[in-house]
Amino acid sequence: MLQENLSAEEVKILELLKSVMDPEVAVNIVDLGLIYEIHFEENKKVHIVTTLSTRGCPLGDVIMQNIEVVLQNAYPGLEISVELTWEPEWTPEMITEDGRRAIEL
């Protein structure tokens, strides 16, 4: 579940991550509920904690690499780290309303 109390910059990052798509479902990873945590330290680093909808996901590396590239472009010079977690396990309940609409289209 996405952490609460995001700072203004972290909300910006969340919006930015909506450009990262799951290529199989064709829905962005934020609306799929895959992003759990966003930590931004001014002039220093961005740290993302993400999960995948299933273990062994064949597109997992691509998604994580995509997050890194997007953040590197938006925050050049900052330390970017993307951490993969399986805790808590992702469930379909984590999909946002927008995500649900996109999937059902």
Added chain:
Amino acid sequence: MQAGLSTLNAPAPRVVLPYYGFGAIAFLISGIILFIAAPDMINHYLSPKLLSLTHLLVLGWISMIIFGALYQLIPVVMEVKLYSERLALITFFLFGTGILILVWSFWFFKFQRSIGLEIGGVLLILTVMLFAVNMFKSALKTERRNIENGFIVTSIVYLMLTVILGFLMVLNFMVPFIPRSHLDLLKLHAHLGMIGWFLLLVIGVASKLMPMFLIVHKLPVKLLSYSFYLINAGLILLALAFYFYPKSLVLTAFSLLILAGILFFLRFVFIAFKKRIRRKLDIGMRFSALAFILLFISLLLGVVSVLSPGIIGKFQVRLEIIYGVLIILGFFTSLILGQTYKTLPFIIWLQKYQSKVGKEKTPLPMELYSEKVAVLHFWTYLAGLILLITGILFASSLVIRIAAIIFIVTGLLYNYNVFKIILHKALHE
């Protein structure tokens, strides 16, 4: 690498793609053979042309694609790297050569000594042994010791038994040394292959992939366990009965165990489809849904043909052939046609675009093939299948020939998409 990721574990596309290419072409050619061999479809099952066609379908088409897909999917389902890519490539050449020799030799088989069948048989045994080594070595590394992987590993044991028995049957035609009828042995061979190898493998892979594709969680895995034990117990008992005591009552009882096991799996599939978040089925999943419906119909037919031989009388042999057609050209073929679209585009997409993701605009994997062509061959496939069954039921070579032409069209459309994907050139390349 972080645990649970599989992209970096994926084998090189050059290892996997030949399997898809060979399989697609074999499917097309089997349509042509069906056209030529149409009159043989209504005779006995031990006709050389029917044996030739069946082996082209089960080995050249179904097993070929399963081998390729499995090499690709081992990292997904077992979360480990394939033990040896080189072995996988060698297996392809052995397998391809073995299949061609075997199919050719069956066509001209006179139920006496056939060097071709012997050579083909040896090549196939070698192939399957190397395939098994690759799979078992990979499986030993996995920490995911779940029921899905149990299905996969067990299916490979049955594959070995199927091929060895097939080879012994070839030898037995020359110098009879097995004190059993060829027909009972053929049934044993077919059941080990269809249920032990194909079906168990499909259950193992599908129960892992379907929830991924449909986006559905927390499925009753217990159903899979029931399915696993019932099918295995039923199949082992059935195999022993075919050999030692092939009486109809015993065979029926053991078949019912298998049937119960398959029904538990179908219940699992039904729940997955019902609870899915992703309501719209893409072409891959439409083919898969059709496949499960065809499996259910073939089971009903199987039960009717076993339980009421008196009613169906002269249709017995035809119904048994239809039963085989529904399983091979129905269930497995539909599933593979569909799952091609759920695997092949991703293999190529990762190869061409993995390094470009986020840096430039990339197409979606589903944009690598023509959806229109896929939908078209969904309908031609279904029409061909219905006509083929009608043709067999009414013993009409003409109707079977028309069905074969429609299958050839399906094969051409399918090949168009397969090679469109395989030969895809990256944008900005």
